Amino acid sequence: xxxxxxxxxxxxxxxxxxxxxxxxxxxxxxxxxxxxxxxxxxxxxxxxxxxxxxxxxxxxxxxxxxxxxxxxxxxxxxxxxxxxxxxxxxxxxxxxxxxxxxxxxxxxxxxxxxxxxxxxxxxxxxxxxxxxxxxxxxxxxxxxxxxxxxxxxxxxxxxxxxxxxxxxxxxxxxxxxxxxxxxxxxxxxxxxxxxxxxxxxxxxxxxxxxxxxxxxx
Amino acid sequence: xxxxxxxxxxxxxxxxxxxxxxxxxxxxxxxxxxxxxxxxxxxxxxxxxxxxxxxxxxxxxxxxxxxxxxxxxxxxxxxxxxxxxxxxxxxxxxxxxxxxxxxxxxxxxxxxxxxxxxxxxxxxxxxxxxxxxxxxxxxxxxxxxxxxxxxxxxxxxxxxxxxxxxxxxxxxxxxxxxxxxxxxxxxxxxxxxxxxxxxxxxxxxxxxxxxxxxxxxxxxxxxxxxxxxxxxxxxxxxxxxxxxxxxxxxxxxxxxxxxxxxxxxxxxxxxxxxxxxxxxxxxxxxxxxxxxxxxxxxxxxxxxxxxx
Amino acid sequence: xxxxxxxxxxxxxxxxxxxxxxxxxxxxxxxxxxxxxxxxxxxxxxxxxxxxxxxxxxxxxxxxxxxxxxxxxxxxxxxxxxxxxxxxxxxxxxxxxxxxxxxxxxxxxxxxxxxxxxxxxxxxxxxxxxxxxxxxxxxxxxxxxxxxxxxxxxxxxxxxxxxxxxxxxxxxxxxxxxxxxxxxxxxxxxxxxxxxxxxxxxxxxxxxxxxxxxxxxxxxxxxxxxxxxxxxxxxxxxxxxxxxxxxxxxxxxxx
Numbered sequence: 001x002x003x004x005x006x007x008x009x010x011x012x013x014x015x016x017x018x019x020x021x022x023x024x025x026x027x028x029x030x031x032x033x034x035x036x037x038x039x040x041x042x043x044x045x046x047x048x049x050x051x052x053x054x055x056x057x058x059x060x061x062x063x064x065x066x067x068x069x070x071x072x073x074x075x076x077x078x079x080x081x082x083x084x085x086x087x088x089x090x091x092x093x094x095x096x097x098x099x100x101x102x103x104x105x106x107x108x109x110x111x112x113x114x115x116x117x118x119x120x121x122x123x124x125x126x127x128x129x130x131x132x133x134x135x136x137x138x139x140x141x142x143x144x145x146x147x148x149x150x151x152x153x154x155x156x157x158x159x160x161x162x163x164x165x166x167x168x169x170x171x172x173x174x175x176x177x178x179x180x181x182x183x184x185x186x187x188x189x190x191x192x193x194x195x196x197x198x199x200x201x202x203x204x205x206x207x208x209x210x211x212x213x214x215x216x217x
Numbered sequence: 218x219x220x221x222x223x224x225x226x227x228x229x230x231x232x233x234x235x236x237x238x239x240x241x242x243x244x245x246x247x248x249x250x251x252x253x254x255x256x257x258x259x260x261x262x263x264x265x266x267x268x269x270x271x272x273x274x275x276x277x278x279x280x281x282x283x284x285x286x287x288x289x290x291x292x293x294x295x296x297x298x299x300x301x302x303x304x305x306x307x308x309x310x311x312x313x314x315x316x317x318x319x320x321x322x323x324x325x326x327x328x329x330x331x332x333x334x335x336x337x338x339x340x341x342x343x344x345x346x347x348x349x350x351x352x353x354x355x356x357x358x359x360x361x362x363x364x365x366x367x368x369x370x371x372x373x374x375x376x377x378x379x380x381x382x383x384x385x386x387x388x389x390x391x392x393x394x395x396x397x398x399x400x401x402x403x404x405x406x407x408x409x410x411x412x413x414x415x416x417x418x419x420x421x422x423x424x425x426x427x428x429x430x431x432x433x434x435x436x437x438x439x440x441x442x443x444x445x446x447x448x449x450x451x452x453x454x455x456x457x458x459x460x461x462x463x464x465x466x467x468x469x470x471x472x473x474x475x476x477x478x479x480x481x482x483x484x485x486x487x488x489x490x491x492x493x494x495x496x497x498x499x500x501x502x503x504x505x506x507x508x509x510x511x512x513x514x515x516x517x518x519x520x521x522x523x524x525x
Numbered sequence: 526x527x528x529x530x531x532x533x534x535x536x537x538x539x540x541x542x543x544x545x546x547x548x549x550x551x552x553x554x555x556x557x558x559x560x561x562x563x564x565x566x567x568x569x570x571x572x573x574x575x576x577x578x579x580x581x582x583x584x585x586x587x588x589x590x591x592x593x594x595x596x597x598x599x600x601x602x603x604x605x606x607x608x609x610x611x612x613x614x615x616x617x618x619x620x621x622x623x624x625x626x627x628x629x630x631x632x633x634x635x636x637x638x639x640x641x642x643x644x645x646x647x648x649x650x651x652x653x654x655x656x657x658x659x660x661x662x663x664x665x666x667x668x669x670x671x672x673x674x675x676x677x678x679x680x681x682x683x684x685x686x687x688x689x690x691x692x693x694x695x696x697x698x699x700x701x702x703x704x705x706x707x708x709x710x711x712x713x714x715x716x717x718x719x720x721x722x723x724x725x726x727x728x729x730x731x732x733x734x735x736x737x738x739x740x741x742x743x744x745x746x747x748x749x750x751x752x753x754x755x756x757x758x759x760x761x762x763x764x765x766x767x768x769x770x771x772x773x774x775x776x777x778x779x780x
Contacts, residue, residue, distance in 0.1 A: 004508070004510075007509070007510045007513060008510050010512075011510065011512070056725070057721060057725060060680065060683075060684060060720070060721040060724035060725055060728075061684075061717050061720065061721045062684045062685070062687040062688075062698075062701065062716070062717060062720050062721075063684070063685075064687055064688055064698075064701045064702075064705075065687075065701055065713050065714075065716055065717030065720070066717070068701070068704070068705055068710070068713050069710065069713060069714060069717065072530065072710050077302070077305045077306065077307045078298065078301050078302050078305060078307060079262075079290060079293065079302045079307035079308065080307065143592070144595065147592060147595045147596045148595055150596060150598075151595065151596055151597065151598045151599065154598040154600050154601055155599075155600055155688060157292070157600065158294075158600075158688070158691060158702070158705060159293070159294060159298065159705060160265075160290065160291075160292055160293035160294055160298075160299075160302075164598070164601075165598070165600060165601070166291075166292055167601075168598070168600055168601045168604045168605075169265065169292055169604075170292065171604060171605070171608060172421070172424070172425070172426075172604045172607070172608065172691075172692070173265065173266060173267055173421070173424055173425070174267060174425070174504070174505060174508055175425035175608055176508045176608070177605060177608050177609060178508075180601055180604055180605040180608060181605065183598070183601050184597070184598060184601040184602065184605065187596065187597075187598045187601065188593070188596050188597060188598075191595075191596030192596065195592060195596070294705065294706065295706050297706065297707055297708035298705065298706070298708055301708060393706060394702060394703040394706035394707065395706040395707050397703075397707075398707050398709075416545075418693070419693065419699070419702075419703060419706075420612075420692075420693045421693075425608075426607075426612055426692060426693055429611060429612055430612065430693075433611075433612070435612070
């Protein structure tokens with residue numbers, strides 16, 4: 001194992017940086033795309049169920065299939081990492097739309113009314129009142145989506161673009177455990193770090209949650 | 218709730234996106250010396266088995282030693298997949314096997330009577346896609362084989378693939394999933410040798426799962442690659458391909474025409490000349506058995522034969 | 526182009542029951558693997574979750590299990606176990622079980638913890654012993670969360686067990702892996718559609734089962750068997766002064 005680590009530093013490093021890139025970009029894109037969609041689902045009630053059902057269906061499609069089919073649908077070159085990014089963005093959006101919608105729905109209508117009464121127009125109310133209240137729920141969903149993404153990127157190895165997943169396929173082809181173990185450990189650590197970052201963001205942007213917790217306990 | 222905290226979070230996310238968008242994809246250029254401004258980057262690809270990666274690594278390193286900028290894109294998949302990558306420009310160069318490529322690119326498998334390495338090479342020129350050329354081939358070969366354990370060979374009296382014909386319906390065969398549809402696979406075995414196996418078990422082409430299935434007795438016949446040292450280690454019997462279904466399988470570089478120039482060709486030719494079936498098997502064993510990484514083994518090979 | 530992509534899915538010959546490699550046989554194999562994995566995972570995670578939830582010890586494990594489990598790369602785990610243990614379904618089963626335990630464990634724990642302490646007090650006041658409190662009160666009240674965890678695990682296993690085809694396992698993943706190897710995208714599309722449909726179908730069935738199993742008191746479902754008019758509660762002791770016993774309370778339906 002030590003020998004494997006000593007000899008394969010660059011390979012592992014390249015795999016890791018590709019993995020980080022492929023995991024993060026879909027999350028950021030997913031946030032950008034799911035916020036408006038989630039908002040629409042709540043604003044226009046007739047959209048709520050169709051959008052959420054569509055999300056559920058997309059989430060049920062196995063990741064491997066989505067990664068492979070994206071090039072055919074979008075006409076991208078087969079090895080382009082964009083395939084993984086688009087596929088994972090679809091997953092992230094599918095997951096986050098529900099979270100955003102439910103988060104916004106959980107805002108007490110009385111609070112929203114109070115804001116309107118104070119003179120907040122719709123957009124300002126959304127940004128200053130509703131989103132912040134929905135933030136805890138949305139950030140919790142974001143944690144789930146981010147961690148899931150880190151795990152899903154490795155599936156791309158089956159078509160040659162997989163970040164740490166290439167360590168898995170290499171280990172399988174050689175019947176050799178060390179690269180696989182290294183890949184799993186790095187993947188879990190990466191997920192933990194990203195999760196921790198979101199928790200930190202959560203604490204900074206929603207300080208009232210902890211305060212409420214302290215008061216309640 | 219402080220508005221600036223929310224804005225701050227949004228700002229961080231926004232900046233993050235800009236940074237990532239500006240950052241180039243880290244999958245680019247894992248190595249390669251900086252060359253003159255005009256020279257383009259060659260992307261070297263490989264198929265999803267260790268020998269392909271070893272050969273591709275050799276190509277990559279020898280090109281780098283000659284001042285070419287190289288990007289590596291290994292472990293793509295089986296031929297059906299990486300050919301597509303080659304055609305759409307995702308990769309520019311990879312190691313191939315002349316007979317297998319010929320069979321894959323021809324509609325009904327290789328033309329009749331084309332079996333010697335030179336014949337195969339010539340026939341290959343007719344079927345290569347537009348913009349893709351093959352460089353001179355090596356004498357080193359790695360063939361697809363049908364292999365059985367020595368016990369099975371004794372039990373059914375097997376020496377050649379033809380000998381399988383009377384008993385094939387009692388035998389199970391393991392290979393990669395793509396084997397099922399290939400002329401140099403189940404289809405060809407049916408049409409040329411009249412073999413109908415009891416069961417086809419899709420595992421990994423010439424890989425550890427296929428080998429284990431064979432040695433464990435879960436299948437009787439397996440598709441093992443001829444340069445695999447496991448054949449000797451496990452006392453396997455390679456059935457002779459009397460009807461030349463698997464042709465010759467000389468290793469040769471396949472490259473996009475617009476990426477190939479004198480430097481590239483000379484560098485790759487030097488590798489092809491140095492490779493023999495014996496030394497390939499020997500160095501491959503270092504990767505497959507000793508679990509050394511292909512980059513070091515490739516470097517060892519290139520140093521040994523003075524190619525760097 | 527879309528016709529080409531849907532061709533494998535729509536080809537009747539791929540749907541013959543009993544034929545090896547046909548879609549129905551792959552579905553059955555896939556379901557069989559899924560059931561095995563979820564049952565084993567539940568057998569481990571449910572008791573563990575109940576114990577941790579009820580006693581409050583080791584809660585750290587239960588709270589963080591879901592997050593940790595989600596971060597494990599499925600493909601890596603499966604491949605590692607196959608390399609260490611050899612071919613066959615057992616290593617894959619172990620990997621799938623490891624992946625299915627966290628959602629069940631976490632939701633079981635959360636469900637038990639979420640039970641109204643007042644109800645637990647009442648139960649203890651009625652003389653129930655700890656085990657009775659657990660099984661007669663806490664479990665039924667935690668059922669919504671527990672069953673959602675089970676549904677979650679089911680969905681996860683159905684979707685992620687497809688990658689196991691990479692190491693030779695059958696099931697619907699075969700369509701995906703073979704399709705990729707053969708560059709035959711119609712198979713991949715067929716696999717994707719069938720897996721998604723199967724996941725949704727199983728989830729719907731699970732939802733129905735969930736609704737019928739969970740006490741109506743929790744779901745708010747109206748049970749039309751119970752009469753909705755006033756029912757005098759039986760008096761447990763004779764009213765000493767002739768006044769009406771503690772009985773004539775209206776018994777409203779719990780909806």
